[in-house]
Amino acid sequence: MKTAFRGTLLASAPLLATLPLIVDTSARAYSATPTTDATCVLRGHGVFTGAVDAGGTNLPVPDTLAMTGTVTCVDPAGAPVASGTFERTVTMPATECTGDEHGDTSTTTVHWSDKTTSTFKFDKTDVVKVNGTASLVVSGEVTGDSAEFAGDTLKAVGTSFGAGCGTPAGETALDSTLVLRLSH
Secondary structure (H helix, E strand, O other), X not given: OHHHHHHHHHHHXXXXXXXXXXXXXXXXXXXXXXXXXXXXXXXXXXXXXXXXXXXXXXXXXXXXXXXXXXXXXXXXXXXXXXXXXXXXXXXEEEEOOOEEEEEEEEEEEEEEOOOOEEEEEEEEEEEEEEOOEEEEEEEEEEOOOXXXXXXXXXXXXXXXXXXXXXXXXXXXXXXXXXXXXXXX
């Protein structure tokens, strides 16, 4: 029995010797953390195509939100790196004054102060909304043809507030602040 065990152990020695190499390579492949290029604050005002929750119905309805605003970005040390204005069109398959939205998408065009542009594609926006006040969690990417931060991934959190939910006129506009992290 002891001889069989020693033979098996000796035969497995080459495999056991390569295990640290496999583990080390695997650890290096997954240990690469993204490098932050900038953190940006987008402050905007938006107008809905159709009033949300007009008459207090709070039924989820498709809508579009056209937004404009300002953007300021700093590097990881806090030094200013870019600023400008933006415009965004948000497509909402089921918006309401109180509830969750998980299918919102949008494209943000940033017009930098140096007259160049970047395009931020928000491929997923999660919204949790109560009486017109919302928390926002966003993910997406910067298109490869952008002047600034081309190819970066983006993750953002923020809030928005709109008045008019539950009134006869409904919510027709909102203001939002989004803090966005750009990394590669």
